[in-house]
Amino acid sequence: MNKSGQSHASVSDVLGMATGALLGNKIRSALTALGIIIGVAAIIIVMSIGNAAQALILQEVQSFGARNVFISPGRIQGNNPMSAAGAVLNQSLKQNDIDQLEDPNNVPDAVLVNPSVEGSVSATYGDQTVIETLLGSGAHVFDIYNLTIAQGSAFTKTDVDSYARAAVIGKNVAKDLFGANDPIGKKIAMKGQKFSVVGVFSSSNAAMIGIDDMIVVPYTSAQEYLLGGIHYFNEVVVQARTVEAVPGMVRDIQTTLRADHNITDPSKDDFTIQTQEDIMRSIDTVFVSLTAFLTLVAAISLLVGGVGVMNIMLVSVTERTREIGLRKALGATSGNILLQFLFEALLLSIGGGIIGIVGGLGVTALAVAVATKATGIVFPFVVSWMGIGLGVGVSAAIGLTFGVFPARNAAQKSPVEALRYE
Amino acid sequence: MSLIEIKKLIKIYSDDGVDTRALDGVSLTINDGEFVAITGASGSGKSTLLQILGCLDRSTDGSYTFEGKEVSSYSDAELARIRNEKLGFVFQSFNLLPRLSVLDNVVLPLVYAGVSKKERVERAEAMIDLVGLADRRGYQASQLSGGQKQRVAIARALVNNPKVIFADEPTGNLDSKSGAVVLEFLQMLNDQGRTLVVVTHELYVAEAARRTVHIVDGRIDSDQPVAHRRIIAKDGFIK
Ligand SMILES: Nc1ncnc2c1ncn2[C@@H]1O[C@H](COP(=O)(O)OP(=O)(O)O)[C@@H](O)[C@H]1O
Ligand SMILES: [Mg+2]
Numbered sequence: 001m002n003k004s005g006q007s008h009a010s011v012s013d014v015l016g017m018a019t020g021a022l023l024g025n026k027i028r029s030a031l032t033a034l035g036i037i038i039g040v041a042a043i044i045i046v047m048s049i050g051n052a053a054q055a056l057i058l059q060e061v062q063s064f065g066a067r068n069v070f071i072s073p074g075r076i077q078g079n080n081p082m083s084a085a086g087a088v089l090n091q092s093l094k095q096n097d098i099d100q101l102e103d104p105n106n107v108p109d110a111v112l113v114n115p116s117v118e119g120s121v122s123a124t125y126g127d128q129t130v131i132e133t134l135l136g137s138g139a140h141v142f143d144i145y146n147l148t149i150a151q152g153s154a155f156t157k158t159d160v161d162s163y164a165r166a167a168v169i170g171k172n173v174a175k176d177l178f179g180a181n182d183p184i185g186k187k188i189a190m191k192g193q194k195f196s197v198v199g200v201f202s203s204s205n206a207a208m209i210g211i212d213d214m215i216v217v218p219y220t221s222a223q224e225y226l227l228g229g230i231h232y233f234n235e236v237v238v239q240a241r242t243v244e245a246v247p248g249m250v251r252d253i254q255t256t257l258r259a260d261h262n263i264t265d266p267s268k269d270d271f272t273i274q275t276q277e278d279i280m281r282s283i284d285t286v287f288v289s290l291t292a293f294l295t296l297v298a299a300i301s302l303l304v305g306g307v308g309v310m311n312i313m314l315v316s317v318t319e320r321t322r323e324i325g326l327r328k329a330l331g332a333t334s335g336n337i338l339l340q341f342l343f344e345a346l347l348l349s350i351g352g353g354i355i356g357i358v359g360g361l362g363v364t365a366l367a368v369a370v371a372t373k374a375t376g377i378v379f380p381f382v383v384s385w386m387g388i389g390l391g392v393g394v395s396a397a398i399g400l401t402f403g404v405f406p407a408r409n410a411a412q413k414s415p416v417e418a419l420r421y422e
Numbered sequence: 423m424s425l426i427e428i429k430k431l432i433k434i435y436s437d438d439g440v441d442t443r444a445l446d447g448v449s450l451t452i453n454d455g456e457f458v459a460i461t462g463a464s465g466s467g468k469s470t471l472l473q474i475l476g477c478l479d480r481s482t483d484g485s486y487t488f489e490g491k492e493v494s495s496y497s498d499a500e501l502a503r504i505r506n507e508k509l510g511f512v513f514q515s516f517n518l519l520p521r522l523s524v525l526d527n528v529v530l531p532l533v534y535a536g537v538s539k540k541e542r543v544e545r546a547e548a549m550i551d552l553v554g555l556a557d558r559r560g561y562q563a564s565q566l567s568g569g570q571k572q573r574v575a576i577a578r579a580l581v582n583n584p585k586v587i588f589a590d591e592p593t594g595n596l597d598s599k600s601g602a603v604v605l606e607f608l609q610m611l612n613d614q615g616r617t618l619v620v621v622t623h624e625l626y627v628a629e630a631a632r633r634t635v636h637i638v639d640g641r642i643d644s645d646q647p648v649a650h651r652r653i654i655a656k657d658g659f660i661k
Contacts (some may be wrong), residue, residue: 008536017533024521326517328579329478331506331534333499415505416479419517 009336019341025316029369032312033352039305040356041363043298047387048364055380057283066243066276068144069250069259071236075269091232092270097260099239106256111244114140115233123215124189125177132173133214134190136222144237147211152184152199160218160387165225168199170212190215193225203376246275266295295390302391306398313402317420322408325418334411338404345403349396356395357388388420423489425473425585425617426452431484433470433640444470445481446488446640452619454585456613459631460621461649467640468621469590475619476509476588477501489585510579514591516571520564524550524574527563531582549577553607569600576607584618593627605630606654630654 022029074090093115100106101113116137123130139157141147147154155166167188174183174197187194201211223230240249250273257271258264324337361383368379410418431446444467452458452475460468473479474486477493486493488504496504505511510531518527524599525546532542550559554575558566563574572592579587589608593601609630612618620631629652636644 009534010536013533013536020522020526024519322517323519326519327530327534328502329476329505329511329517330531331502331582333502333534335499336534414479416473419478419513 009332014336014339015343018340018347021321021340022344022347028312028316029348032309032348032399033355035305035308036313036349036352036395037305037356037359038308039302039397039398040353040388041360042301042305043295043391043394044357044360044384044387045363046294046298047291047384047390048361048382049367050287050294051101051384052364052379054283054287054291055382056377057287058280059380064298065144065239066247067240068276069238069240069246069253070274070279070418071253072272072274073232073234073237073270075272090270092261093233093236095230097257098236099235100256100260101236101253107238107249107252109249109252110238111241112140112143112237112239113145114138114237115219115268116235116237117219117227117230117232118234119222119227121190121215121226123173123177123195125186128177130173130176132170132221133210134226135214135216136219136226137216138219140237140239144239145211148202149199150202151182152197154199155218160220163220163224164218165193165195165221166198166217167195168201168216169202170199170210170214172212173202173215174200183388189263191226193221195221216241250275260305272379295387298387299390299394302394306394306402309395309398310402313406317406317410320407321413321418321421324407324410325413325415325421328411328415328418337411338408341404341407342400343401346396348403349392349399353392353395356391360387360391424451425454425484425489426450427487428475429485431471431473431474431486432482433467433474433479434482444640445474446644447484448637448640450635450642450645452617453613455612455617457609457618457630457632458620459628459634460619460637461623461625461628461634462637462643464623466637468623468637471637472588472619472621472639473589476511477505478511485573498559502534504505506531508585510582510584510587512572512575512579512589512592514594516568516575516595518563518571518574520562522562522563523559524555524561524566525559527574528581530579531578535582546577546581549581550574553577567600568596569603572596572604574602574605576604580611584616586619587611589618589620591622592620593622593624601627602654602658609654626652 033386048175071093073092098115101110104110114137116135119134120131121134123132135141139155139160142149143152144303148375149168152168154168159166159350160165169177177183177188178186183197183200186197188197189195195217201214201216203212212274217226217352219233238249238253240246253273254269258266258269261270263269327337328334365381371377371379410421413421427450429449431445431448432443446467448467448471460471462468470479470536474481477488477496480494488508494502511517520531525543528546528550529542530546537545547556547559550556553576555570555573555577558570563571566574572595573611579589587608592604592608596604605627607616608620612632620627620629622628629648629650631648632651633645633647635642
């Protein structure tokens with residue numbers, strides 16, 4: 001016997017005993033791993049899908065142009081996009097502003113200016129009537145939002161200038177009003193005016209959610225015939241020559257509009273300019289809180305999985321305590337016992353964690369594929385490393401705590417005490 | 423030098439504030455090669471004594487020297503080492519790991535001893551063969567009959583080539599035929615020079631030993647050689 005009394009069992013022998021114990025009780029091992037698998041998979045699915053949705057929206061926003069600047073009437077308080085609600089009622093943006101903004105002497109970096117108005121309208125064809133969102137817009141709307149036409153064509157600047165009664169409609173509107181018939185060239189009645197359907201949009205894209213249920217007409221005819229002869233706009237989009245030109249252009253727009261509105265004190269501005277960056281930042285904010293919420297939900301499922309693991313391990317404490325007593329009687333040291341249980345817990349946590357990661361990513365990939373197929377929008381497949389880290393970390397902690405802690409208690413008993421345990 | 427020497431050994435269990443004096447000043451010397459039966463009524467303290475002799479538990483007071491060294495001076499890890507190298511155990515309830523194979527059960531003490539994989543398998547197989555279970559090596563322990571389980575336990579107790587084997591009611595859970603086989607083994611081991619300490623409350627098991635120590639209420643009541651020793655292999659076994 002050596003003086004230190006250290007056991008000679010090698011680490012690999014102890015690892016072998018740990019695997020033997022896990023394989024010897026397959027059901028217990030499987031149930032324990034299952035708790036970990038469910039928790040890890042849940043957190044990865046939630047966080048990866050959250051990240052995918054966020055990436056998709058940001059990518060779409062990006063794709064319709066970091067060169068775009070959005071002017072809305074009224075003043076937004078602070079950085080909160082929600083307080084813009086009141087701005088809709090504000091009538092500060094008029095045709096004269098558009099003319100000034102289009103003047104290269106005022107805003108030299110602007111390549112296009114597109115005003116728009118919004119409302120809702122009822123449209124009738126034959127005996128079919130629908131109530132839909134109306135967008136009255138300049139002819140640049142199709143380029144700005146990357147809207148593609150499935151049938152017919154878009155309206156043009158000439159149509160806008162001539163107050164043309166021309167409409168491009170979403171595919172749901174087309175289906176509701178015309179069924180299987182070809183809508184192009186048909187006349188629909190809105191507010192007692194006959195508008196000719198010139199085009200039908202192809203399916204929606206994320207930059208313009210809801211396009212399937214919209215009717216888009218020139219802003220001139222919308223203001224004149226459909227919204228009761230108003231002369232203001234709800235939004236104006238100005239596009240800069242380059243992304244780099246955006247900050248300078250924003251200043252030019254401010255100068256132009258303040259001059260136009262006789263404003264000297266910037267804090268009294270009756271318009272608000274938002275850049276792509278502002279919008280992305282507010283989308284980010286929304287998603288951070290959404291992802292945080294979903295993560296909480298997933299964390300709860302991880303916890304539930306953890307409680308399952310804990311239960312199974314505690315239920316087997318009696319059996320395992322006797323086993324520990326016997327092993328000690330046969331010459332195991334407390335160190336041998338702890339190492340074995342540590343290995344068991346690690347193997348279960350790592351094994352369960354890996355299956356959970358693979359399963360979670362598999363479900364995510366499937367969900368992304370289904371969403372892409374169903375919507376026609378290509379969802380990106382984003383792996384949430386934070387989700388993986390969190391899931392594996394928490395499950396390992398649970399496995400170690402509930403696997404090793406009872407074993408530590410049992411290992412401290414004398415062999416007799418542990419053998420007698422019930 | 424005697425192998426085992428205890429003096430005025432006292433063991434008090436404290437459970438929920440209730441003290442039980444299970445051993446009340448036991449002094450005893452056991453020499454190399456003896457076969458001692460510890461007898462007495464249920465609750466008299468036999469198992470307690472055996473557990474302390476087997477270094478599975480510590481006494482409350484008194485001295486215990488094993489091979490001339492005071493056991494209370496050993497650390498827990500050193501005691502583990504002594505159990506592993508010098509002692510073998512056979513329990514009434516077998517205490518096999520039910521989900522492991524016969525071979526894996528028997529190999530266990532050798533794993534903790536750090537014996538190489540090849541050697542420990544050879545040694546374990548030799549012991550399993552010795553107890554007549556060569557055809558059951560790969561069976562799960564839970565698939566065996568009681569008598570077979572106890573033979574596996576004996577193989578496990580022997581595999582480290584210990585100085586002493588401690589057995590607590592080794593035939594208590596067995597029918598007479600299996601019990602006879604187990605007792606026969608124990609006698610054979612003693613004939614080969616191994617020291618045996620067997621706890622029993624049954625006379626015919628005690629008659630297989632060479633010396634009986636009778637315990638009453640935690641004290642030694644009598645300590646004498648067995649007058650008419652029963653040789654199981656020759657005389658058989660009547661329960
Ligand atoms: N772990 C324990 N805790 C409390 N009391 C015990 C414990 N083990 C044994 N005893 C008590 O000690 C006495 C002796 O028990 P034991 O040595 O098992 O007797 P035997 O083996 O002769 O039947 C009994 O009264 C028993 O109830
Ligand atoms: Mg007893």
